[in-house]
Amino acid sequence: MATHELPRGIRKRGAKYFVDVTHQGKRKTATVATLHEAMAKKSELTEALTTGKEIKATRANAAGWTLQQALDKVLSLPKPEGWRGCSYEKQATLNVQDAIKFMGPDVKLEAINRDLIDAWLHDCEARSNSDSTINRKVSALSKVLKLAIEYGGLDALPKMPMQRKERVSRIRFITKDEETALYQFFIQIGRDDMAAFVMVLIETGMRRGELMNLRPVDVDLKSGVIMVYGTEGKGTKNGKIRSVAMTKACRGALQDRMTGATCFDLSVSDVRHLWDRARMHLGLADDNDFVLHVCRHTCASRLVKAGVSLPTVQQWLGHSSITTTMRYAHLYPQDIMNAAKALEGEG
Known part of the structure; x- marks a missing residue:
C-alpha cells in the first residue's frame, strides 16, 4: 500500500490500525487489521455516536465482491455495460488497478466509503496526478461500483467526490x-x-x-x-x-x-x-x-x-x-x- 497521510481518527498501532471517534463528549474506539477495515469501522462508530443506536448487524452483502471481482465483471462485458473491447479498456483498467493497489487486493466493496476514496485521491495528489487524471480515476471506480450494484455485488454506491475543475491548458501545435x-x-x-x-x-x-x-x-x-x-x-x-x-x-x-x-x-x-x-x-x-x-x-x-x-x-x-x-x-x-x-x- 502506498505511503500516505492517514485520515483523522485513524492511526497505526504496530501492524494494525487504531480507530478513535469522538462526538459530543462521547468516545468509541476499535482496533482492526487493515486500512479499509478502519475506514469502515470509523463510519460505523460515527453513525453509532451521532444516532445513539448501536450498529450490530453488518450489511447484507458483507461477504460480497472484492474490488478486483467487480473489475473482472466490467472487463467481461462489452459496451455499454462494460469495457471489453473498448478503445479505453486498458486505461480504464489501469485506473481501477491503481485503487486496488492503494486499498489492498482483498478490499471488499462494502468497505469502500468516502473516507477511503479521499485517502486514495490524496495519495494520487502526492504522486502528482493532475485533476484530469484524478477525474478519470474516480469515473472508472464509479463505473465499476455501479455495475456491481446491478449484479448484486454491492448494495449501494458510496458518496463519490465531485468532478474537479480541470486546468485549461495551452494547445501546443507543431510549427x-x-x-x-x-x-x-x-x-x-x-x-x-x-x-x-x-x-x-x-x-x-x-x-x-x-x-x-x-x-x-x-x-x-x-x-x-x-x-x-x-x-x-x-x-x-x-x-x-x-x-x-x-x-x-x-x-x-x-x-x-x-x-x-x-x-x-x-x-x-x-x-x-x-x-x-x-x-x-x-x-x-x-x-x-x-x-x-x-x-x-x-x-x-x-x-x-x-x-x-x-x-x-x-x-x-x-x-x-x-x-x-x-x-x-x-x-x-x-x-x-x-x-x-x-x-x-x-x-
Missing part, C-alpha cells in the same frame, strides 16, 4: 519549421517510416492507435479517402467509423506502404522511442506539451485557422461532441472577425 526538422531528423537516422508516420498524423489528425492499425484495404488512393476503423477494427475512440480525405502529402506518404498487413510496421515502443529521440534532437526534451498527440492538435489547428467550420472539424477528427472541438475555436474566431469587419463597414 512548420519544427515539422521540417522532424522529417529531416527521421530521414537522417534512416527511419523514413517514422517520418511518413508523423506526416500522416499531421495531415489527417488521426490518433496514434488508429494509424498504427490502418490497413492498405482502408486506403483508397484513387479517390483520396481513408476509412478509419480504429484499434483492431473495433471502432475509433468513440466507437464509430469515419472517413478522412487525403492531402497530396498524405497520399505520397502512404502510396509506398500498401503491401503489408498494416501500412506501418511500428510498435508503440518504437514510436515512443523515436519521438523521444526527435524531441531531444530538436531541443524540446523539457517541453512537456510536445508529445505525439500534438500532431492531432496541429491538424485541428490548421483546419480551424484555414476557416474550416467547427462541425466539419468535429467530423474530420471524429469527436463525439462539438464541445471537444470548441477547444480550437479561439484560434480563428471567425464570427468575431466578421463582427469587426461589419463595424469597419459602418465607419
Whole structure:
C-alpha cells in the first residue's frame, strides 16, 4: 500500500490500525487489521455516536465482491455495460488497478466509503496526478461500483467526490519549421517510416492507435479517402467509423506502404522511442506539451485557422461532441472577425 497521510481518527498501532471517534463528549474506539477495515469501522462508530443506536448487524452483502471481482465483471462485458473491447479498456483498467493497489487486493466493496476514496485521491495528489487524471480515476471506480450494484455485488454506491475543475491548458501545435526538422531528423537516422508516420498524423489528425492499425484495404488512393476503423477494427475512440480525405502529402506518404498487413510496421515502443529521440534532437526534451498527440492538435489547428467550420472539424477528427472541438475555436474566431469587419463597414 502506498505511503500516505492517514485520515483523522485513524492511526497505526504496530501492524494494525487504531480507530478513535469522538462526538459530543462521547468516545468509541476499535482496533482492526487493515486500512479499509478502519475506514469502515470509523463510519460505523460515527453513525453509532451521532444516532445513539448501536450498529450490530453488518450489511447484507458483507461477504460480497472484492474490488478486483467487480473489475473482472466490467472487463467481461462489452459496451455499454462494460469495457471489453473498448478503445479505453486498458486505461480504464489501469485506473481501477491503481485503487486496488492503494486499498489492498482483498478490499471488499462494502468497505469502500468516502473516507477511503479521499485517502486514495490524496495519495494520487502526492504522486502528482493532475485533476484530469484524478477525474478519470474516480469515473472508472464509479463505473465499476455501479455495475456491481446491478449484479448484486454491492448494495449501494458510496458518496463519490465531485468532478474537479480541470486546468485549461495551452494547445501546443507543431510549427512548420519544427515539422521540417522532424522529417529531416527521421530521414537522417534512416527511419523514413517514422517520418511518413508523423506526416500522416499531421495531415489527417488521426490518433496514434488508429494509424498504427490502418490497413492498405482502408486506403483508397484513387479517390483520396481513408476509412478509419480504429484499434483492431473495433471502432475509433468513440466507437464509430469515419472517413478522412487525403492531402497530396498524405497520399505520397502512404502510396509506398500498401503491401503489408498494416501500412506501418511500428510498435508503440518504437514510436515512443523515436519521438523521444526527435524531441531531444530538436531541443524540446523539457517541453512537456510536445508529445505525439500534438500532431492531432496541429491538424485541428490548421483546419480551424484555414476557416474550416467547427462541425466539419468535429467530423474530420471524429469527436463525439462539438464541445471537444470548441477547444480550437479561439484560434480563428471567425464570427468575431466578421463582427469587426461589419463595424469597419459602418465607419
